[in-house]
Amino acid sequence: MSGRTPGGDAFSPRAVALLVAAGLMAFTAAALVAIYSDPQTEGTYGANAFSYSAIGHRAWTEILQDLDVPVLLSRNDSAAKAYDGDGLLVLAQPNSSADALESLELMFDADRVLLVLPRWSGHPGYENRTWIKVLRELEPDSVERILHVVDEGASIVRSDETPEWRRTAWDSAPSLGGAQLIRSDTITPIVHSDAGVLLGEYKIADTTVWVLSDPDIINNSGIDEGDNAVFAVAMVDALLRGGGAAVFDETVHGFTLSPDLWKALLSFPLNLAVLQGLFAAAVLVWAAAGRFGAPLPPRPRLKAGKQVLIANTASLFEFAGNLADILRRYHETCLRDLGRQIHIPRDIRGAALTHWLDQVGEARGTSESYNEVQAAVAAALDGPSIAVPALLRAALRLHRWKQEMIHGHRADPNGLRPGAGAGSQDRGRTGRRP
Structure with a gap:
């Protein structure tokens, strides 16, 4: 059965133009969403560089950018980017999931690494999903699983007192009370106290790893306390070389973005544009095909007569x-x-x-x-x-x-009806034949 009228199209040119215009508008909208917004990072409240919450560290990255320090929030191949660009790989507050711990192993592909251990997790409130309403301190063994990627014999201790810091690098001291500290026989202290090490250094093969034990120095709620902002910038400045960038690895927080074009096109939100394009193409093919099965026979021409x-x-x-x-x-x-x-x-x-x-x-x-x-x-x-x-x-x-x-009736042999031999005057005349 035909899908269109004989001699006509399934869609008028105007309808096809409208479908094409709608497809282009949908593709453009999806592309703009992909460029200017990110569903993975918008509304996050965790301990990451995209978060405005108390345990996030977006303020740290913005301070560095304001001081003209190159900052890159990386979501793939972060160690390679830091190594190729002569930069610093920053692993700030990674979580202790299996995928995150596997990503941490890649830090040794970079020359210089700054690892900031986590301490807090939280849950947002209903009035603002980007703020933390319920704050919970992580168990020490959860933090130690991350530390053991660098130092298997290290442990985490938490002090209730305000320590007296001994420093080997800077004049400014961090403002921190009840600190989370590292105890280890293999760490080289940079900032420490009698209770443990706040900032220390490890040399692992060709990689220099600095470990900051307490994130309250760099997170949004603590970076404005005392000289914490100065301390946070000084750590990055000491590890960076001229021209390099601070590469903040966000894959350890689950924010991944594949560089593969085809994989990216099949990921949200670009997959919406792909589906819209496929739908528009299917409609155009349908309009071009116009029918299914045998065509309807054409209408007979109007005969004269x-x-x-x-x-x-x-x-x-x-x-x-x-x-x-x-x-x-x-x-x-x-x-x-x-x-x-x-x-x-x-x-x-x-x-x-x-x-x-x-x-x-x-x-x-x-x-x-x-x-x-x-x-x-x-x-x-x-x-x-x-x-x-x-x-x-x-x-x-x-x-x-x-x-x-x-x-006359045709059955009547005497009825008057014109025969084959009748003349023109006989046809239509009333009466009977002689």
Whole structure:
């Protein structure tokens, strides 16, 4: 069965243009969403560089950028970026999931690493999903799983007192009370106290790793305390070389972005644009194909001639629903035509006319009387529901009766009907042949 009308298209040019325009607008909108917004990072409240919450460290990255320190929030191949660009790999507050610990192993591909251990987790409030409402301190063994990637013999201790810091690098001291510290025999202290090491150094093969044990120095809630901001910037400045960038690895927080184009196109939100494009392409193919199965035969051309004209006129009358009026007028026309042919007296009407026509019909040998034909016409017009077949049968009987009244019945050997050898004056003449 055809999916379109013969000679036409499934969609008009205007509809196709609108579909193409809608597809282009949807693709553009999805691309803008992908460029200027990120569903993975928007609304985050965790301990990461995208978070404005108390345990996030977005303020740290913005301070560095304000001081013209190159900052890159990386979501793939972070160690390679730091190594190739002569930069610093920053692993700030990674979580202790299996995937994050596996990502931490890649730090040894870089030359210089700054690892900030986590301490807090939280849950947001309903009034603002980017703020922490419930704060929870992580268990020490959860933090140690991260530390053991660098130093398997190290442990975490937490002091309730404000320590007296001993420093080997800077004049500024961090403002921190109840610190989380490292105890290890292999760490080289940079900032430490009697309770443990706050900032220390490890040399592992060709990689220099600095470990900051307490994130309250760099997170959003603590970086504005005392000289913490100065301390946080000084750590990065000491590890960076000229021209390098601070590469903050966000894959350890689950924020991954594949550099593979095809994989990116199948990820949200670009996959919406891909689906929209495929849908638009399917619609265009459908419009171009236009049908399923064999095509419909073309409409026959309108033929010339009286028969076609009469058939079309009859169809129009049938569509208009005036067949009953047509039968009444046809009845009157037959009587007028018959009056001219057989000279019906003008002064007879009604029952007298019916009687006269029946007598003439009997003399001419008609197959049925006018009284029977008139009754059939009246039954077709006055029935409970006017049916087209009944009207047509009545009209056909009326036509046959008229022809028999004029030309005689075909079964009557003496009836007047034009034969093959009749002349032009014999056709249509009343009376009988000699």
